[in-house]
Amino acid sequence: MREILPALRRWYESGTPFGLATVVAVTRSAPRGPGAAMAVNPEDEVVGSVSGGCVEGAVFELAKEVVETGQAQLERFGYSDEDAFAVGLTCGGEITLLVRPVSQATDPAFAEVAEAVADQRPVAMATVLDGPAPRGATLAVWPERVSGTLGSGGLDAAVAADARGELAQGATGQRHYGPHGERREDDVAVFLQSFAPPPRMLVFGAIDFAAAVARIGAFLGYRVTVCDARPVFATPKRFPEGVEVVVDWPHRYLRNTQTDGRTVICVLTHDPKFDVPLLEVALRSPAAYVGAMGSRRTHEDRLKALRETGLEDAELARLRSPIGLDLGARTPEEVAVSIAAEMVALRWGGSGTALTETAGAIHPPHLKPV
Known part of the structure; x- marks a missing residue:
C-alpha cells in the first residue's frame, strides 16, 4: 500500500x-x-x-x-x-x-498512519478480517501508543503486543485470537500489516559461526549482511541465499552504513586489529544490540583497548561480550541460537530465565521493545 x-x-x-x-x-x-x-x-x-x-x-x-x-x-x-x-x-x-x-x-487515525509511513516512521495497522469482532475495524499501533479499537480491550491489548512484534521485524500476516484476545483460540482473524523495512543484522567475520548466525537472522526476519576484509572467506557461496556478503574493512564498512535502533551487530572476527576499531564505531552507533565473540580474557583485553580509544563506561556497558546466553552451546548452530536468544531477550526486556522458574504472564503486557 x-x-x-x-x-x-x-x-x-x-x-x-x-x-x-x-x-x-x-x-x-x-x-x-x-x-x-x-x-x-x-x-x-x-x-x-x-x-x-x-x-x-x-x-x-x-x-x-x-x-x-x-x-x-x-x-x-x-x-x-x-x-x-x-x-x-x-x-x-x-x-x-x-x-x-x-x-x-x-478511520480517524488514517491520516496519522499515512504521515508516519511517508516519514518512514514505524507503524502497524491491525484490521479485523472475520469473527465476532466488527469486520474492517482497525487498530493503529506505534511502538509507544495505539489508536482505534477492534471492539474489545483484551483483543486490543493482545493484538497491539503482537503488532509490535511484527513491526520490530517488518513482517506482515494474519493472527488469530479469541473474542477478548485469548491466544489459544481462533474465533477472530486479524491482519497485521507492518510499515517498516526489515531490521538489519550486520555480521562481521566470515567464519562458520557467521554462516549459522546469518541463517538464524534471516529466519527471524532480519536483512542480513556479512562483512569481512578477507576475500577468500567473504564469498556468497559460503552463506545462505539472500544474505549480502561484503568485502571491506569492518570498521570502514560500518562507518559508511546506516544503522538505527533496530539494527543488531554481531562481531565474530575474534581479531583485535578488526575488533577494536569496529567496536569503537559500533558502540557509538544507535544499534539495539552489539555483541562480540571471545573468551572472558579476550573481553577484558578488548575493554582496555576500547577505553584507550576514548569510549566511556556507559558506551562500553552496551557491549554484550562474551556474546549470547549461557545455553551450553558448542556447535555453530547452537551458538547462533544463543546469540538470537540474547537479542530477543534484550529487545523485549526478557530475563533469559527458564519459564518454569518464573511466575505470572508469559507475555507480560508491560514488555515492549527496548
Missing part, C-alpha cells in the same frame, strides 16, 4: 471516501503478496493493483459497493492456470482480499 498512499492521503484530506482492497492471504502463485492494495473513489478513479489485472474488474465493483454500504467484505479469488499464465505466473493460485470503506468518519 505504500506506493499508493500519496493518492489516498489526497482523497482522505479532501473528505473523499474510498474503497480500499488489501491482499491479506495468498496460496500457490500470486502476482502480489499480502499488503498489496488497490483503491477506488466515488469518481471511479483507481490506484494500485492486487492481482496484476486478473481480478481488478471485480475488485473495482466491490470497492464501490463497500463505500455505498459502509460494510467491509472479505472475498477470495482463484486463478485458473490460463489466467495465471496471462500475468506471468507458471500456475494458478488464490488471493484473499479485505475490501473496506475508508473515510474521515470510519
Whole structure:
C-alpha cells in the first residue's frame, strides 16, 4: 500500500471516501503478496493493483459497493492456470482480499498512519478480517501508543503486543485470537500489516559461526549482511541465499552504513586489529544490540583497548561480550541460537530465565521493545 498512499492521503484530506482492497492471504502463485492494495473513489478513479489485472474488474465493483454500504467484505479469488499464465505466473493460485470503506468518519487515525509511513516512521495497522469482532475495524499501533479499537480491550491489548512484534521485524500476516484476545483460540482473524523495512543484522567475520548466525537472522526476519576484509572467506557461496556478503574493512564498512535502533551487530572476527576499531564505531552507533565473540580474557583485553580509544563506561556497558546466553552451546548452530536468544531477550526486556522458574504472564503486557 505504500506506493499508493500519496493518492489516498489526497482523497482522505479532501473528505473523499474510498474503497480500499488489501491482499491479506495468498496460496500457490500470486502476482502480489499480502499488503498489496488497490483503491477506488466515488469518481471511479483507481490506484494500485492486487492481482496484476486478473481480478481488478471485480475488485473495482466491490470497492464501490463497500463505500455505498459502509460494510467491509472479505472475498477470495482463484486463478485458473490460463489466467495465471496471462500475468506471468507458471500456475494458478488464490488471493484473499479485505475490501473496506475508508473515510474521515470510519478511520480517524488514517491520516496519522499515512504521515508516519511517508516519514518512514514505524507503524502497524491491525484490521479485523472475520469473527465476532466488527469486520474492517482497525487498530493503529506505534511502538509507544495505539489508536482505534477492534471492539474489545483484551483483543486490543493482545493484538497491539503482537503488532509490535511484527513491526520490530517488518513482517506482515494474519493472527488469530479469541473474542477478548485469548491466544489459544481462533474465533477472530486479524491482519497485521507492518510499515517498516526489515531490521538489519550486520555480521562481521566470515567464519562458520557467521554462516549459522546469518541463517538464524534471516529466519527471524532480519536483512542480513556479512562483512569481512578477507576475500577468500567473504564469498556468497559460503552463506545462505539472500544474505549480502561484503568485502571491506569492518570498521570502514560500518562507518559508511546506516544503522538505527533496530539494527543488531554481531562481531565474530575474534581479531583485535578488526575488533577494536569496529567496536569503537559500533558502540557509538544507535544499534539495539552489539555483541562480540571471545573468551572472558579476550573481553577484558578488548575493554582496555576500547577505553584507550576514548569510549566511556556507559558506551562500553552496551557491549554484550562474551556474546549470547549461557545455553551450553558448542556447535555453530547452537551458538547462533544463543546469540538470537540474547537479542530477543534484550529487545523485549526478557530475563533469559527458564519459564518454569518464573511466575505470572508469559507475555507480560508491560514488555515492549527496548
